[in-house]
Amino acid sequence: MTAHITFETLWYASEWLIRFGALATVPLRRSPSAAASWLLLIFFFPALGLLLYLFIGRPQFPVARQKRARELRAFQLDVAERLENGSSGDRGETADFAQKLGRMPCVDGNSIELIDDYDKVVERLLADIHSAEHTVDLLVYIFADDAVGKCITVELCEAVQRGVRCRVMFDPVGSHRWRRGTLRLLRDAGVETREALPVHLILRRTRADMRNHRKLFVIDGLIGYAGSQNLVAKDFRPGVVNRELVARMSGPIVASLASTISIDWAMEAFDRRDPSPVAIPAMSGGVRAQLLPSGADYPLEGFETLLVWQLHRARQRAVLVTPYFIPDESIIGAMCSAAARGVTIDLVVSSVVDQSIVHLAQCSYFEQLLAAGIRIHLYREFLLHAKNASIDKDIGIVGSSNVDFRSFQLNEEASILLYDRSVIDRLVEIQDGYILASDPVALDAWRSRPRLKRLSENIARIMSPLL
Structure with missing residues (x-):
């Protein structure tokens, strides 16, 4: 007793x-x-x-990893300095601020194509790997051993046989369904393979959901891809078909992508070797662009900080496209204050649901936003997995970052900032296409939704900082 x-x-x-x-x-x-x-x-x-x-619950990397990140910063700053020395013209206030956040400068002389066709992205990537002469580097959240992964691996295998150095880094949590098969597939093909932020259940000193969510591909240091698309079939979830947006680039901007991949690769090396050297490609066009990497190795939430600042500066129209919208107070405040100034704010999210709790938490914010005059559009048919934004046609953003706590505070992300009017116009054209293929949400109709749904949304919202 x-x-x-x-x-x-x-x-x-x-x-x-x-x-x-x-x-x-x-x-x-x-x-x-x-x-x-x-x-x-x-x-x-x-x-x-x-x-x-x-x-x-602890959004920070182990001390040893933080130290390694500081050691690799000199490599990143060297690439940034060489890019700055080779670029000309006034970069502007936004570009200077973005460089303070992500350490990479705005560079001119680029060619950028926005691709919003899932199959076309895979086709272009396969063709670029097929033509590779020296190196192929793929950094991705999901690499599956399905039909898409196997097609890419076949091209990588042939490239290895030609003497091309091929490396693939994928996230083991994002790719957990295919992890073992993917490792076997790539290593059997002779591809150098590493896992980003590997999870160790014993002696683990960082949270397991701090993930590398970047999607960056570089071929020969001359061609680069950045956006939202993983290397997996577009319908890998039963009943759900993804729609994405990817920027294919050539020119000096590719060196920013290559340096980020090299640093991430070196972070997972046990021998602490220096990252692979990065050459600055020649100019190939007239587009000004900038890479904004973000994550726990940076002092501020780069993507969120830039987005909030741009929303506060908006004068006419801002469009936000994201599959997962779980904002914090700063995002909500910036959107509502912009709407109060007369700025048209269009939020495009997907009506197709792949994560129920996230969807419920997302819906809990709609009434406040609608009441503030913000227009919400529910994209039909596909899971609109694309992540992009445009503000006043002064800046476009295409990348891997969602508008949620996870992308802001936990994930390693990468966004391309677009400053060229012709490319921004193309982005706005794509966004307007999303809106035409969406159903608008009306405030009165939204307020009349069932009380049980409201309760579910509010419970999910309480959990939103943990999602």
Whole structure:
């Protein structure tokens, strides 16, 4: 009896120790909403909350990895300096600010094609690998061993046989369904393969959902791809077909992509070798563009910081396209204040759902946005997985980052900033096509949705900083 009471007392005391410890630890370096979500979970379920917090609650890399990132910064800054020296013209306030956020400069002399056809992206990538003479580097969140992955691997295998150095890095969490098959497929083809941010269940010192979500492909250091598309079949989810947007580039901007891939590759090397050298390609066009990498190795949430700043500066129209919209207070405030100034704000999200809880959390924000005058469009038929934005036709953004907590604070992301009017016009044309293929959300109709759905959305919203 005494032992039983002692155990209960110890358990009760430990729960309160966990609660008080959470008060001292959780709010550090978190937004108020994220801190509140964790504290609610831990206060109601101390043991479960502590376990989850230890597993996914600390948004920082291990000390050793942070040190390695600082060591590799000199390599990144050297590429940036050489790019700046080879570029001409006034880069502008936005480009200078973006360089402070992501360390990569705006460069001119590029050629950029926006491709919004899933199959065409795969076809162009296969053709570029087929023509490769020296190197192929693929950094991607999902690399599957399905029909798409096998087609790409066949081309990589033939390239290896021609003497081309081929490297593939994929995220083991994003690719978990295909991980073993993908590793076997690529290594049997002679392709150098590494996993980005590998997950170790024992002695793990960083949260397992801090992922490398970038999609960057570079061929011969001359051709680059960046956008939202993974290397997997467009219908890999039953009943869901993805639609994406990818920028295919040539010119100096490709060196920014190559340096990011080289650094990510070197981060996972046990021998701590220097990254592969990066040459600056010759100019191939007249487009000004800039790579904005973001993630835990950077001091600020680069994509979010730039987006908020641009929304506050918007004068006429801003279009945001994202499959997952779970904003924080700064994004909501910037959107609503822009709408109050008379700026037209179009938010395009997908009506096709692949993650139910995320969708419910996303819907919980709609009434506030609609009441502020923001137009919301639900894209039909496909899962609109593309991530892009345009503001006043002064800047276009195409990349891998969603408008959510995960992309802002946890994932390694990469966005291409477009400053050339002709390319921005093409982006706006694509975005207007999304809107034509969407159903508008009306405020009155939205307010009349069932109460059970409202309750589900509100519960999901409480969890949104954890999603």
